[in-house]
Amino acid sequence: MLRPLLLTLSIVASPLTANAGDVLTYEQHIRPILKAHCFQCHGEAGKREGELDLRLRRLIVAGGESGPTIEAGDPDASLLVERVRSGEMPPIDKKLSDNEVETISKWIESGAQTARAEPESIGDDPVFTTEEREFWSFRSVHRPTVPKTSNTARLRTAIDNFILARLEPEGMELSPVTNRRALIRRAYFDLLGLPPTPEATDAFVADESPAAYERLIDRLLASPHYGERWGRHWLDVAGYADSEGYTEDDPPREWAYHYRDYVIDSFNAAKPFDSFIHEQIAGDEMIPPRSGDLTAEQIQNLTATGFLRMAPDGTGVGGVDQDVARNEVVADTITIVSTSLMGLSVGCARCHDHRYDPIPTRDYYRLRAVFAPALNWKAWKLPQQRRVSLYTKANHEQAASINAEAAKIDKQREVKAQQYIERTLAEELATLPEPIREPIRVAYKTAGKERTTEQQQLLKDHPSVANISVGSLYLYDRRRDERARKIDVERKAKETRFIEETQKRAGVAVTAATLAKFNPEAAAELKRDAEAAAKLRAEKAADDLKRYTERAAAIRADIPRHVFLRAVTETDEKTPATFVFHRGDHQQPKEQVGPGGLSVLEQRLASDIAANEESLPSTGRRLALARRFTSRDYPLTARVIANRIWLHHFGRGIVNTPGDFGVLGDRPTHPDLLDWLAVEFIESGWQVKRLHRLIMLSSVYRQSSQRTEQHDSLDPDNKLYARMSLRRLESEQVRDAMLAISGQLNTKMFGDPVPVMEDAVGQIVIGKENLDGERKPVNPIALQGEEFRRSIYVQVRRSRILAELEAFDAPEMTPNCDRRSSSNVAPQSLFFMNSQQTVNVANVLAQRVIDEAGIDVTRQVTRVWRLVFGLRPTAEEVDAASALLQQQRELLGKATDRPRELTPETAALSTLCQALLSSNRFLYID
Structure with a gap:
């Protein structure tokens, strides 16, 4: 039974080692190993340590200061083999594997062959071999011939042909069609992320029409919940978050939700995916310069550029090196763009030529130059400075009108408050002895800075007068005027007794201070009574003034909310220069470069990226890149997106490393099928829903997930799709399904995120923190049903992932997530229990x-x-x-x-x- 082993090896064999029977050549087998481990010191960027250059076979033979590096036919006599076997080279932690050393040894033993004649000369510019240029993901997308199969009874779409064409030579076939209850549940969760209702399931099971399933798919694709489910997939690769990240404080990222809503709406509207890409990369470059109110198109395109604002951003906080933080934002943005749309992790080339893929450092900075006019690290704009206001002229006029109306109420309140102050002052003075009333009144009316020492002391001795203010009318406990009058009567009786005592001494003024000399306890009681009476008399005034305040607030509640977008625009009149940073260090700029893409693809593409597009108000660099991504001759983007759509339907991609179509990524299990899907995608006008229908109407998708002994022995990982894979619900599906099943789900769409907070035991839960004066949490603020909204609307805090989502592998956006993991761990069971x-x-x-x-x-x-x-x-x-x-x-x-x-x-x-x-x-x- 060698077939399962051989099948597995054919799919997962390492790109840096050779299979038995391969004719070993320098270009295909040896150069990738040396590039990954040795070029950094012996060939890259002009470096020739020991005068040794390993970029060509003849240069290896020539050797360096230590003489010839290999002896063709005799690996034991070859210095290269000796050095790598001993571990002396490369002089870094990552040594060659035993398989890599063995591959080099066998290559030398077989004569150290090359695949073709080598160039006569080689400079410091990147050199790409034919093998690199013809790597599967760099080849042009073509429409393959749909293969014929022996089993024609199961053919529904061309997808079935491609899958059966791989299964039949292995003696395998598709599994039976699953039952209808399982099929509708699968379709609902795949397209909507929600379970079907029992009634919907019964109706589908009872519908015996041949078109019943097709109608079901069309209904689901037309549901607004579709955009919520498939928008979530894109938000993963875009790195969507409602917080800035970068620091432990992880400050909130206000207004990010507009981009989330744009994504959901785009999927629901069946927006062509090429337009979706153009708007996100260069929406601002596709609209005329702003003048006056923004149009709906301008708002949409500017909102879309929020894609370029999703990277963690520490430039708006203190305590960090701002130059480093700015460059990290740019680097993370490039990572998000490259993994989501190119299927490559170009970040490795930031410091040195990519060790495995044909991406030289120069290409990385050419790509960076595309974004430099909008993300200029030397003329950086902080997050708040990049906001775009959505306030219209009508909004401003309405706000002014409302404020004017509310100001009238404010004025009435001020007049009324002054009346109450005058009344309170008069009432308070009336409770005091006649001789001191006028001096205290004058002291109160005198501005604070102009009061004499005597006046200050007089008010200090009579706080019931000194404290009269509009604010004090709101601070007092709620009592009744009768109680205040009762206290006044009692107080006057006490004052009379006190005055009689003090007047026995000539020249003694009646104040709290002098009363304290004769009867300290009585003086304190008098002071308390005075303050209590003042508080109680303020009740009526406070209630009356509060009504004015509430009326003004109610009027102002109609002022249009000032809303902003997080957008990217080019703001500098002078286009910044971009330099290659030596070893990625922004303090060591070297060669200046212009905008561009991957050099290894240049010969396939019709046009370059211009440094400045004269027909546009901006440089046009990002728009040129976006159009390149979606051009018919660009080999990556259509494949990458088609593969992602397949992945989310089957649980694994045709390329199971969706963010890495490079040398270290998985090879496609069905390369012709992937190309066929990519061409269908392009020729359908980049319609995602078209691919959904093709996939979901196929027999492959409708299969049972039942395992068989034959399938498990021949294809244990189900890479050939002889059955449907059992898939665990994703984190959002778990929570949303529970809410839907219980009848609690709030289907409100769009808008501000549902807040999360830390509870008493440190778990992140849904809720709005309510902090007391010492910033200690007290009872959370009620969310009025918002807590039952779908998970896509729950706030995404990078450092505070909702606990119930985190338990089921909700990703942390650092900076994005090109594929989720699906674990089966104890905390998940504990969550349910x-x-x-x-x-x-x-x-x-x-x-x-x-x-x-x-x-x-x-x-x-x-x-x-x-x-x-x-x-x-x-x-x-x-x-x-x-x-x-x-x-x-x-x-x-x-x-x-x-x-x-x-x-x-x-x-x-x-x-x-x-x-x-x-x-x-x-x-x-x-």
Whole structure:
């Protein structure tokens, strides 16, 4: 049984080692090894340590200061083999593997052959071999001939031909078609990220029309939830986040949600993907200069450039090296662009020529030059400075009109407040002894800076007068005027007694200070009484003034909200120069370069990227790059996007490294199918929904996920698609499905993100922090149902990922995510067993089941099975669930810690709901 082993080897063999039987050549087998490990010192950028250049076979033979490096036919006599076997070279941590050393040895032993005649001379410019230029992902996209197959009964779309053409030589065939309940659940989760309702499932199962499934796909593609599901996929590769990252503080990134909404809307509107790319890379370069209010087109295109604002950005915070932070933003932006649209990680070329792919450092900085006019690190614009206001002239006029109306109320309040102050002053003075009333009144009316020492002391001794202000009218406790008058009467009686005592001494003024000399306790009591009376008299004034304030606030509530976009535009009149940074160090600029792309592709492309496009108000560099990405002769982008769409339907890509189509990435399992899909994509007008239909209408997609012994022995990883792979729900699908099943899902679309916060035990949960005066959390602010919105609208904080999403592998955007992992770990089970979120959902689901199925246990079990799993329970499952419910009712009826709001029957049903939600049948799509 060698076939499974050989099949696996043919798919995953290392690009830097040779298979048995290969004719070893320098270009195909040896140069990639030396480039990865040795060129940095022996050939790259003019470096020739020891006068040794390894870039050509004849230069290797010639050797350097130590003499010839190889002896053709005799590896044991070859200095190169001696040095790499001993580990002396390369002199860095990453040594050659045993397989790589063996490949070099066998190449020398077989005569150290080349694939073709070598050039007579070689300079310091990048040299690309034919093998590099003809690497599979750099070859032009072509429409392959659809292969013929023996089994024609299963052919629905050309996809089936390509898959069967690989299966049949291996003695394999497609699995049977899955059942309809599984198929509709698969389609719903794939296109909408939500489960079908029991009613939708029943209707589909009952529809015997041959076109029933096709109509189902069309309905799902027309749903607004489609954009939410597939927009989330793109937001991953775009690195979408609602926070800046870069520092531990991870400050919020206000207004980022506009880009999220743009993405969702673009998918729902079936926007051609080439336009989608153009707008995100260069939306600002596609619109006329701004003048007056922004048009709908300008808003859309500027919003799209938020794609270039998604990288972590530390330039708006203190305590960081700003030059470093700026250059990191540029580098991360290039990473996001290259992995999402080129399928290459060009970042390796930032410091040195890419070790494996034909991407020299110079190409990296040519690509950087494309973005330099908008992301000029020497004339950087902080995040707040890049905001684009959406306020219109009409908004400003409306705001001015509303403010003018509210100002009238403010003026009325000021007049009223002054009246209350005068009244309060008069009332307060009336409670004081006659001799000091006028001096205190004058002191109060005198401006603070102009008061004499005596006046200051007089007011200090009588705080009930000194503290009269508009603000004080709001600070007092709510009492009644009668109580204030009662205190005044009591106070006057006390004052009379005090005055009588003090007047026994001639020349003694009646003040709190002098009273304290005769009767300290009485003076303190007098002071307290005075303040209490003043507070109580302020009640009516406070209520009255509050009404004015509330009226003004209600009027101002209609002022249009000032909204901004996070956009990218070119702002400098002078185009900045771009230099190659030596070893990536911005403090060591070397050669100046102009804008460009990958040199290895230049011969395939019709045009260069101009340094300055005269027909545009900007340089036009980014627009030229975007158009290059979507040109018919560009080999990468259409393949990359078609592969991503396939990946999200099958759980693995035709190229299973969607962000790396380079040498270290996986080779395509079905290269002709990938090219066919890419051409279909281009020729359909870059319509994503067209690819959905082709894929989902195929027999390959409709297969059962049932494993067989034959399939497991021949293709254990299902790389040839002889069955549908079992897939775990992604994090957002888990949460959204639970909300939908329980009936809690809030389907509101777009707008501000649902906030997250840290709870008392340090977990990140949905909620809005409510901090007291010491910035300690108190009761969270109610979200009015916003907490039940879909997960795509939940705030994405790089350092504060929602706990229930993080448990199911929600990615941390550093800077983006080109493919999610799908783990199976203990915290996921603990989430279902112990989390308050699951308990809450189970309680609500239990009540929903009771409302819809009544008190009959069999009906309850059937309903919850249909809601959670989309199918009806078997008789055995009904019996087992009924027994569990009976047991739980008895236990919970005796329990003292059961929530009071739950009856034993509801609590028992909640336990069953929680158990079903915790099951693999809910968590996986088959």
